[in-house]
Amino acid sequence: MNFTGSNILSVNQFDRDSIDYIFAVADKMQPYARRKKRTKVLDGAILGNLFFEPSTRTRVSFGTAFNLLGGEVRETTGMESSAIAKGESLYDTARVLSSYSDVIAMRHPKAGSVSEFSQGSRVPVINGGDGANEHPTQALLDLYTIQKELAYHGQGIDGMHICMIGDLKYGRTVHSLSKLLAMYKNVRFTLISPLELSMPAGVLDTLENSGHRYTVTEKVDGLVDADIVYQTRIQQERFASPEDADQYRGKFRLNQEIYTKHYKPNTVIMHPLPRDSRSEANELDNDLNQNPNLAIFRQADNGVLIRMALFALTLGVVDQVDKFECEV
């Protein structure tokens, strides 16, 4: 894949070679992300960071990644602070804002909206989450984290068993991650959710067509020999009302007791975050915070590396990052 000037809209754009390349570039970003080295490779460049839905990690880590490469960030957060609230089209917004920016990261509540926006943009557009559809940069950082965590236990992604739990219908991160994992060999999926919130048929078709085994179930029974357990939040914002979402809250808790009873030792615990910390929901209990296999904060940290890599790739400066080093 030729990254320079490309939009990053869906994980369907990638193959295993391009994923390996992104991860190799992310590894190269480690000393800059850890402030051991400093670079000004994107000095003078501007990121348009457009977030029309709430976000903590994705928005701030896109901005941090761009700053760490020496660039500047212009933020728009919320529909109400944009002319979209006055009826401006995504095309016009893109056409205008792409004259003010060198690259744009965008989150929007409607599936397909970031792709629509990219039609009007003159600069690369990176999807920071479009409705219940996709979250490709999250999937890349999840996969990067899985690779690192499994390598720590002497394992690889091929042949692994992942257990995805919660709102698999509206949780866009599990859609994108499943499609990426489908590119690997013999991955086993256990998909646990209420039937109404089960993984969309299109994603299951992708798994089936690429020869993977999956089990769809409503509950955890006995021991799950998973290498990874990936919890998700009930995506309240995608339901007709909060009361509709309430009926599913608290059904898929994971705490230390359940972890010890149902998962083999060293099962890696992941969650894209935010976790819903209200007591009635509590899909990932704070009593797991001291569990060394809880990878959720390493996952969030890896977001900066992956997003630095994607900026360097889409702006065509991968080979110049070290040439623009300056004093720390």
Ligand code: CP
């Ligand atoms: N994982 C994720 O997308 O988090 P935010 O909603 O905080 O960006």
